[in-house]
Amino acid sequence: MEVTRRQALTAVAGAAVGAAGAVGAVRLTEHLDEGTPLPFYGSPVSAVRPDRSPPSAGAATVVWGGPGDQRRVALTFDDGPHPQWTPRVLAALEAEDVPATFFCLGRNVRDHGSLHRDSVGRHELANHTFDHPDLGRHDWASCRDQVARTSRLMGQAYGAAPTLFRPPYGHLGGAAVLAAAELGLTTVMWSAQAREDLATGHPDRIVDDIASQVRPGSIVLAHDTGSDDRLVTIDRLRAIISRLRSDGYTFATVSDLLAPSRASATTPSHT
Structure with a gap:
């Protein structure tokens, strides 16, 4: 047959x-x-x-950037919190009076969650799975567990569950889209990023490279832990912010970028 x-x-x-x-x-x-x-x-x-x-969600939202009608940009940092890197990022943001969105790993929230003790109400804390698996290889149950565990830990650590989710590596299969939607999370990708490999041997080039990618509504990907080459961006974060300001940009968290007309008491936008 x-x-x-x-x-x-x-x-x-x-x-x-x-x-x-x-x-x-x-x-x-x-x-x-x-x-x-x-x-x-x-x-x-x-x-x-x-x-x-039947799914428990009626729709899913995946975004790469915000509205392009204003010169606003969102800085985002993945994979932390980390005790050697995250305080450096927070110090640079504080010095420049700029908010950012941190896509946190659940295991790092469990181990180093106190690093963001003062971030609540200023920065935005979002979900990046528990231990950074490639969700492009995971089914619905596994994706849901990775995201739900992290949201639960973040709710316990910071008093509120996250509303945003970013898949590791930007790998997004249907199972991950469904799991995030059912957990009430907007999936956030990016439209510009810190390309440290292009600045090898000339670290100051990272400033011009990021500036060349940014457009009104851009979501910029960087990291607050990882391989040492990523320190090129961290060490020049204030210079990056200064350059974008000189190009006429102001800064917002991702949620504020996506809803620029909505005032937010918990994630304010700063210039």
């Missing part, structure tokens, strides 16, 4: 969900080549719940 592609896909999905649950679907798809069919339900690319039950 000939087996159709649809029958093969459905059988793969049923085996993955029935025999091994959602985690089985992750293992199944981690090493697939282009010719191997993905399961209809339960794979990282699927935006449908593995059991095909």
Whole structure:
């Protein structure tokens, strides 16, 4: 009997969900080549719940930037908080009177959450998963666990759960989109970034490079922990801010950038 592609896909999905649950679907798809069919339900690319039950969200929001009608920009920092890096970033922002959005890892909030003790009400603290997995390889249940655990930890540490989420590496499968939407989070990518590899040997070039990418409404990606080359950006953060100001930009958190007409008592915009 000939087996159709649809029958093969459905059988793969049923085996993955029935025999091994959602985690089985992750293992199944981690090493697939282009010719191997993905399961209809339960794979990282699927935006449908593995059991095909109705989603608890009616829509998902993914953004790369804010409105382009004002010269406003949002600085964002991923992967912290970290005891050697985050205080340096916060000190530079304080010196320049600039707010920023920090996409935090849950494990770092657990271990170093007090570093953002004074950030609440000034900066925005957002969700970057618990331990930085590639969500492009994780199914709905795993994505949901990564994001939910982090939101729970952040709520306990800072008194309010985050409203924004950024996927590690910018890898965003359907399962991650669905999980974030069901948890009430807006997914935030970026439209400009600190490209430290282009400044090798000439670290001051990072200032001009970031400025060349920024447009009204840009969301700028940087990091407050990681490999040492990223210190090129941290060491020149005040210079970057000064350059953008000279180009006529003001600064906002991501939430304020996305809703410039809405006054926010908890994440104020500063010039």
